[in-house]
Amino acid sequence: MYLMKDIVRDGDPVLRKRAAKVEFPLSKEDQEFAKRAMEYLEVSQDPELCKKYKLRAGVGLAAPQVGISKQMAAVLVPSLDEDDDKPSFKDVIINPVIVSESVQYGALTEGEGCLSVDKDVPGYVPRHDRITLRYQDVNGETHQVRLKNYPAIVCQHEIDHLHGVLFYDHINKEDPFKAPDDTIMIS
Numbered sequence: 001m002y003l004m005k006d007i008v009r010d011g012d013p014v015l016r017k018r019a020a021k022v023e024f025p026l027s028k029e030d031q032e033f034a035k036r037a038m039e040y041l042e043v044s045q046d047p048e049l050c051k052k053y054k055l056r057a058g059v060g061l062a063a064p065q066v067g068i069s070k071q072m073a074a075v076l077v078p079s080l081d082e083d084d085d086k087p088s089f090k091d092v093i094i095n096p097v098i099v100s101e102s103v104q105y106g107a108l109t110e111g112e113g114c115l116s117v118d119k120d121v122p123g124y125v126p127r128h129d130r131i132t133l134r135y136q137d138v139n140g141e142t143h144q145v146r147l148k149n150y151p152a153i154v155c156q157h158e159i160d161h162l163h164g165v166l167f168y169d170h171i172n173k174e175d176p177f178k179a180p181d182d183t184i185m186i187s
């Protein structure tokens with residue numbers, strides 16, 4: 001499993017590169033990332049284990065964030081209603097492509113953070129509220145899923161990492177809390 005020491009921080013050029021496409025069958029290194037990244041997310045979302053391993057909670061972890069410039073990201077988005085323990089989205093997305101996206105924006109009301117960015121950067125991060133995502137899983141199977149609101153926001157944050165984009169690149173410099181007026185605000 002990865003620890004915070006394995007996470008590359010803003011300033012490292014790997015976070016600003018466009019990551020390379022992943023070939024199948026996965027190499028040992030790629031399989032290792034998939035396993036360790038999903039483990040990180042699961043452990044980080046367990047309050048006890050999160051404290052024990054001194055992790056920052058995460059709902060996504062992209063390969064460039066551990067220095068691997070390849071198009072892979074683990075995503076584990078818990079369902080928003082606590083009692084339903086089935087995640088709203090859980091998979092390792094490989095060579096992801098957003099094949100269609102809503103004109104309407106969505107943004108988290110609390111703004112965003114990033115495991116690779118230690119400073120708080122306040123402001124709304126306008127993203128597409130709904131997306132159709134095509135990706136391959138660790139077995140090379142192609143999936144096409146429609147996501148909206150929180151899971152859509154998380155996948156766009158992770159896919160940005162594969163294109164060398166960080167969340168604060170999207171924040172309006174003049175007025176950080178300005179968002180297009182029909183933006184869906186997600187809490």
Ligand SMILES: O=C(O)C[C@@H](Cc1ccccc1)[C@H](O)SCc1ccccc1
Pocket residue numbers: 056057058059060061062108111112113114115116153154157158161
């Ligand atoms: O740095 C990362 O990629 C992981 C981020 C993903 C993220 C997605 C959407 C919006 C904000 C961040 C971490 O999950 S940041 C910590 C966190 C944990 C739980 C919920 C939201 C953010």
Ligand code: NI
Pocket residue numbers: 113114115116157161
């Ligand atoms: Ni991030």
